[in-house]
Amino acid sequence: MSVEEVVSTGAMRAPDAAGRFGRFGGRYLPEALMPAVQAVEAAFREAWADAAFMTEYRRLLATYVGRPTPLTECARLSEALGVRVLLKREDLAHTGSHKINNVLGQALLAKRMGKRKLIAETGAGQHGVATATAAALLDLSCTVYMGQTDVRRQEMNVFRMDLLGAEVVPVTSANGIGTLKEATNAALRAWVNETEDAHYCVGSVMGPHPYPWMVREFQRVIGEEARAQCADRLSTAVPDVVVACIGGGSNAAGTFAGFVDTPARLVGVEAAGGSAVEKGKLGVLHGFMSHFLQDDDSQILEAESISAGLDYPGIGPEHVHLAETGRVQYTSVTDDQAVRALTLVTRTEGILPALESAHALAWVVDAAATGELAAGSTVLVTLSGRGDKDIQQIREHLR
């Protein structure tokens, strides 16, 4: 059996040899980085087929991350909305979000490749915290690049990374802006300078091949667990609708991977100010071809969202492909909608979602109100992270 057959089933298959999902993806990199990404691809293919690697990865997911994460039935929220809502609780994973699933996989891979250091970009800081955590656990050094704007609005996570022993490098572009896009530029540049020693631990299903594929495979555990939990819990075995928020698209890709071959309707929710599927144009950034927010002069624009983790002008290549084939529906919600949904879920369920995850919930709240979601239908929402990091932001927004 080939590696592809082992790791991927259904519509979300491995990309082609050039790393493409349909037209999207690929490997748009300077030659200086080609040997490094080729090495990552070779190492991943080997590790993913190696029983010892898988055993170690699964052991960490179980004993360190706390997987499987629960599937929570939301009685009061369901009653309020008139649809049955189930939450896949990635907020309960160690470090507070799904990011750790991917990071542990890549950190083990880095060890296997003999690297001594992890480089990461971060928006909300969740991926940075997860990477700093894995680095501490596996005795790797760690440098996290974070946009200056995000350093300010995610202060707590900056401090957490610091405590964990990571170096956080605030990034501003020469144009003075600093969010996830600039952090990713800085991380890529840093990698050019240190390919020998460092592994670039990309935080979402983006970047050059093999990252979009590899990160999806490391996040697939979300969808596979949820699928099994739904089969256990639901008389229909599969929910009617599966919803996840999208920054680069990793929690969504991992979630959808578990349901792509079922009749479930799949919905990805972007931030209105960063909606690459709806408003983006075909382009190339950070090593891959996808849809990006850009002007008529080929300059990439900054996304704008209350949620640092969704503040990315592009989207993972496989998502644009899934949009083109029609298998997944992509939509977006505003800051206001997200905060309203966050408040509702906090008050009815006692669960404080991350602002990112609140976008997925907001779509459910609205779709239930408009009737786009039929009364009584069953909806699985991936709660990608917990909202503790966002308290300050939420407070300011509500003032």
Added chain:
Amino acid sequence: MTVLEHHLRTARADGRRLLIPYVMAGVVPDWLDLVRGAAEAGADAVEIGLPFSDPMLDGPTVQQAAALATRRGGRPRPLLDELAGLDLDVPLVVMTYANVALTLTPSHGVGGFLDHLAAVGVQGVIVPDLPLEESSEYLARAAEASVAAVLLAAPACGDDRCREIARASSGFVYCMSSMRTTGERNALATTARENARRLKGMTELPVVTGFGISTVEHAVEACVDADGVVVGSAFMRMLVDGAPVAEVVDAVAAFRRALSSVGG
């Protein structure tokens, strides 16, 4: 043979070491005077950068130069059109990133971009984030448009890959001095000469070393093995710091004099 290759080979045959200064288009209002002045000061070709919002392979200096150009309202297409009026004796080589190359003419893709380059009199092109695997259409369209597509070879590339890069490149082969982004450096990387020597053994094309060539001494040292050098950040740093164009032209002349003393 492309015009660019012919021009550089002729210079090399005269025993000359090649000097290719880099100028970010639009970085200062009189940037075209710098292009002209560099040509007159003895450049063998001029590399023209087009500003892009996310220059992945560029260090702080070129990033700042791009931001200056952008802030002044410089956009890739109108900047290219400004080149059309120049009538220079040396070839121009445009450097930009894949997103610009693929979307400058949205309905015509990379072919439209290359045709546009040809139309404004550009003879060569460098797109550093189009590696071999993503280059087949780009290379074919460049050949059709008679624009020399220059490929970069990095020190970490294996010999087989380097040989392939050298075979697919036109105009010259761009020898990356080190595994670094662009920017000024204190010393020439040890990999610079090794990489140039390796490439020289693989191709008849001129081999030109770039990235981090910051002083005339670096240039002279690199040219022990390479046929020439690209000098970018050192000149752009002067402009970013407010030096007038005339001073940068003098600096280009100083590189020329130093290289002529080695190369004859």
